[in-house]
Amino acid sequence: MAIDESVGRTMKAAHMARSEGRRVIIKAGELIEARFARGVSPSLAARKVLALLIEKASGNAWQPGAHTITKKELRGSHESNDRLNDTLDELMAVHFKMPTISGRGRDAVLTAALIAWNIEETDDDGLSTVEWEFSEPARQMLQGSDYYARLNRAALLALQSKYSVTIFEIGCLLIGRHDRTWRGGLDDLREKLGVPHSALRNFADFRRFVLKPAKVEIDQLAHFTFDWEEKRAPGRGRRIAEVELCFTPKRSAAINAAADEVERPKVGRRSRRDGTVEHLRVVESGKALPAPSTFPTGSLSYGDREAAFAGVARAYGGGWDKDLIAEAYRTHMGDKLDTLTGTALLSSWEGFCKSYASRRPKP
Numbered sequence: 001m002a003i004d005e006s007v008g009r010t011m012k013a014a015h016m017a018r019s020e021g022r023r024v025i026i027k028a029g030e031l032i033e034a035r036f037a038r039g040v041s042p043s044l045a046a047r048k049v050l051a052l053l054i055e056k057a058s059g060n061a062w063q064p065g066a067h068t069i070t071k072k073e074l075r076g077s078h079e080s081n082d083r084l085n086d087t088l089d090e091l092m093a094v095h096f097k098m099p100t101i102s103g104r105g106r107d108a109v110l111t112a113a114l115i116a117w118n119i120e121e122t123d124d125d126g127l128s129t130v131e132w133e134f135s136e137p138a139r140q141m142l143q144g145s146d147y148y149a150r151l152n153r154a155a156l157l158a159l160q161s162k163y164s165v166t167i168f169e170i171g172c173l174l175i176g177r178h179d180r181t182w183r184g185g186l187d188d189l190r191e192k193l194g195v196p197h198s199a200l201r202n203f204a205d206f207r208r209f210v211l212k213p214a215k216v217e218i219d220q221l222a223h224f225t226f227d228w229e230e231k232r233a234p235g236r237g238r239r240i241a242e243v244e245l246c247f248t249p250k251r252s253a254a255i256n257a258a259a260d261e262v263e264r265p266k267v268g269r270r271s272r273r274d275g276t277v278e279h280l281r282v283v284e285s286g287k288a289l290p291a292p293s294t295f296p297t298g299s300l301s302y303g304d305r306e307a308a309f310a311g312v313a314r315a316y317g318g319g320w321d322k323d324l325i326a327e328a329y330r331t332h333m334g335d336k337l338d339t340l341t342g343t344a345l346l347s348s349w350e351g352f353c354k355s356y357a358s359r360r361p362k363p
Contacts, residue, residue, distance in 0.1 A: 007062055010145035015059025017150070025055040025153050028145040030098055031138075032169045037095040037111055041194035044162040045083070046090045049074055050114070051156055051165075053091075053132065062143035066119075066131045074130065088118050088130065098141070112137035149173035154262045155221045163193050164214040168222060171247040175224045182245040189243050203230075203240045220273045221262055223255045224248055260336065264344065265351035272344060295330070295337055295345060299323050312350050318357025325356050 014026035036042065042050070054061060056069045074084060095113050102108035116135040121128040134142070149172035159165050174180045184192065186203065193210065200206045211228055218226040225248045233241035250258065261272065300310040300322045313322035329352045330337060340348055 006143070007059070008144050008146040010148040011059045011062055011142060013059075013148055013150075014054075014057075014061065018055075018058040022055070022153055025051050025151040025156065026058070026148050027051070027054055027151055027169060027172075028142055029147040029149060029173050030141050030145050031096065032149055032173050034096040034098040035191050036194040037097055040094055041196050042094050042162065043087070043090060044160070044165065045087045046094065047162055047165045048157055049084075049087050050091060050094075051151065051153075053115075055153065057134070061134060062139045064133070064136075064139065066133055068129050068131050071121075071125075071128045071130065084130075085120060088120060091115055092118065096138075110137060114138050147173075152223065152262070155223075155258070158221050158262050158266070159217050160266075161213045161217060163195070163210045164217045166193050167214045167226060167245065168218055170245060171218065171222060171224055171226055175247050175249060180247045180249075183242065185242055186240050189245075216273060220269070221258055223250055223258060225250060260340075263348075265347050265354075267350075268343060268347045272347075294341065295333075295349070296326070300326055308346070309349055312346065313353050316350055316353040316357060318353075318360065320356065320360065325353055328352075328356060 010026060010028045017024050017026050052074055053067070053069065056073065057067045060067070071084060092113070092115055094115075095111055097109055097111050100108050100110040113135045115138075116133045118130060118132040120130045149169055151169060151172050156165060156168060159168060170182055171180075174182065186206075190197075190200075190206070195206070195210065200209055215226050215228075218224075227246045227248070229244040229246065230240050231242035231244065233239050261269070264272075296306045296309060298306075300306045300313060309326070310322050313320075313325050317325050329349065332352065333340070333348070
């Protein structure tokens, strides 16, 4: 399909990203830099669902008319169907604020809804669909947008803090620039992240519940690291006047490690991050076994090391032959299997067994 020449670079990039597969989500820089209307702080689920809607609409998001997505696709946000209705209702109430020019030619602030309407099919199955249309102000912004962020889809969906998602998006927008720092007053940052006006007024709490959780998640999962600097107001004691969010590109090895972590099961992620997984044990037939260093090359039926993997296959493999799953796992992992060891290897194997079972009927 030809790309409409009336649109800016963002919609063209979204069109290309869709043709290349579902690895990245193209999000307009204007939307990333926009702020939530006061009193509105979208939940983690709402932020992820919005990203999936943007991905689904891709280069056609600026056009009037309905877009359609299945509930099965929206479950990529880790939300079940019974909670999806609440999440969509929440998104309908979200308003964004961004700079604009008034009809009189003066600087002004635009406040508008993101989504004009949605229609959700009531059948509770993965093939049911949701139809929606972006609001006219949102579509106009998307049509003219000329700068954007490439969001790693898997990394974004793996984040578990709603503030991590916004900071991650800011980092993706800035990481390719010479100046990779966001600067603003503390109230500006609170508004930017959607922190409720009455919450976390003490900066120590803001640091503890917003910045620190975002840092540990982003440092583990993103292709860059995140930190911040606190600027104090002269003559006002310890009061924080300004905060700088700083983003630093990772080296190749660290980028590969982050990509590997994104592919692993969520279970054990905190322990892997904290370095506390070395003594994890797998129990098979009542016997405690050490976390293995490599994946077996033969049958899983022999030896203590093989028994550890056999127990996982029996527990999570859906009744399929353990050696059949193992061969599929070796093919799937390829060369990566040579560098995966210990508890990370067991977690990867467990996740693959669950996926293998979910994609096939019971034997």
